[in-house]
Amino acid sequence: MSLESTLRLARAGDLYPACILHGSDDTGRTEAALELARTLLCDRPVAERPCGECKHCRRIVWPQAGGGLFHPDFQVLERDLRTSTSVDATRTFLRGAQVTPFEARGQVFVVAAAESLTPEAANAFLKTLEEPHTSSPRNFFLLAPSQFDLLPTLRSRSLAIYLGGGEGVDEDEVGALARALAAALESYARSGNRMHLFAVAGTLQKAGGWQDPRARRPWEAAAAAVVRAGREADLESDLRRRVLSLAEDLLAGPDLRVRGIQPQRILEGLVHARLEA
Ligand SMILES: [Zn+2]
Structure with missing residues (x-):
C-alpha cells in the first residue's frame, strides 16, 4: 500500500483503524503521519483535505516542534525510556482513546517508535484496538523503520504502508x-x-x-x-x-x-x- 492510496482512503474516511508507516527515515515517517492526521481531521470538503490552513490542520504539529501549537485530538507517544517505550507511558497515552473527540470529527494517535514498544506495551495497544469505542473515528499510526521490527500480533492487526527507502539504503x-x-x-x-x-x-x-x-x-x-x-x-x-x-x-x-x-x-x-x- 502506498502513501498516495492511503491519503485517498483517509480523505474518504475509509482508512483502516491501525496503520504501520514504515521505510523512509524518521523525518519521512513523521511527515507522513502529520499529513495523514491533517487529512483525517481537516474540516474542509473531501477533495481539499488536507487544506493546511483550517483550525485543525494548523495545530496538528509534532510535539515540541509547534511553538506551543497543540490539537487535543492528535496525540503522539514518544519513547520514554532509553531503548523502549514503556507499558506505563503506553497506558497513559491510550487513555486518551477512551473519550470522545474534543473538537475534530475523530482522533489520531501516533506511536513514534513502535519498534521500541515492550511486549506488555504492545499488548495494551492490541487490547485497545479490540475494545469497542465511541462512534467517532479513531486512527492509530505505528511508525517504525521496518514493519518486521514489530511483533507479528501487531502486524496482523494493522495495514502496512511502505514509504520507500530504508535505513542504510544508498x-x-x-x-x-x-x-x-x-x-x-x-x-x-x-x-x-x-x-x-x-x-x-x-x-x-x-x-x-x-x-x-x-x-x-x-x-x-x-x-x-x-x-x-x-x-x-x-x-x-x-x-x-x-x-x-x-x-x-x-x-x-x-x-x-x-x-x-x-x-x-x-x-x-x-x-x-x-x-x-
Ligand atoms: Zn484543514
Missing part, C-alpha cells in the same frame, strides 16, 4: 537500480514478453549484499528501487499498482530467505507472481 544505488528497472518494466509493458521479467529480477539482484541470510538492507534497497521505478516508468495504472505491491512483497524477503531459499529464486518468484499478466 540513494545513488537506488536511483541507478530504479532506472534499469523502469526500462525493463516499460519493455515488458510494451511487448508482454516474460523475458523482461527475468531482467527485472536480475536487476533487483544487483542490490547486492545477499550473502547474509538475515540482512534486510538488500531487500530494502530492492523495494525502494521498485517504488521509484513504479512511480517514474511509463506504465498503465494496473501494472503500476502491481509494481508497488511488489515492493511490499520484497520487504518480506528475509522471512523466505531464512527458510533456505536462494535470493535469485525468491526474486524471480515474487516478480513473476506479482507482475505476470
Whole structure:
C-alpha cells in the first residue's frame, strides 16, 4: 500500500483503524503521519483535505516542534525510556482513546517508535484496538523503520504502508537500480514478453549484499528501487499498482530467505507472481 492510496482512503474516511508507516527515515515517517492526521481531521470538503490552513490542520504539529501549537485530538507517544517505550507511558497515552473527540470529527494517535514498544506495551495497544469505542473515528499510526521490527500480533492487526527507502539504503544505488528497472518494466509493458521479467529480477539482484541470510538492507534497497521505478516508468495504472505491491512483497524477503531459499529464486518468484499478466 502506498502513501498516495492511503491519503485517498483517509480523505474518504475509509482508512483502516491501525496503520504501520514504515521505510523512509524518521523525518519521512513523521511527515507522513502529520499529513495523514491533517487529512483525517481537516474540516474542509473531501477533495481539499488536507487544506493546511483550517483550525485543525494548523495545530496538528509534532510535539515540541509547534511553538506551543497543540490539537487535543492528535496525540503522539514518544519513547520514554532509553531503548523502549514503556507499558506505563503506553497506558497513559491510550487513555486518551477512551473519550470522545474534543473538537475534530475523530482522533489520531501516533506511536513514534513502535519498534521500541515492550511486549506488555504492545499488548495494551492490541487490547485497545479490540475494545469497542465511541462512534467517532479513531486512527492509530505505528511508525517504525521496518514493519518486521514489530511483533507479528501487531502486524496482523494493522495495514502496512511502505514509504520507500530504508535505513542504510544508498540513494545513488537506488536511483541507478530504479532506472534499469523502469526500462525493463516499460519493455515488458510494451511487448508482454516474460523475458523482461527475468531482467527485472536480475536487476533487483544487483542490490547486492545477499550473502547474509538475515540482512534486510538488500531487500530494502530492492523495494525502494521498485517504488521509484513504479512511480517514474511509463506504465498503465494496473501494472503500476502491481509494481508497488511488489515492493511490499520484497520487504518480506528475509522471512523466505531464512527458510533456505536462494535470493535469485525468491526474486524471480515474487516478480513473476506479482507482475505476470
Ligand atoms: Zn484543514
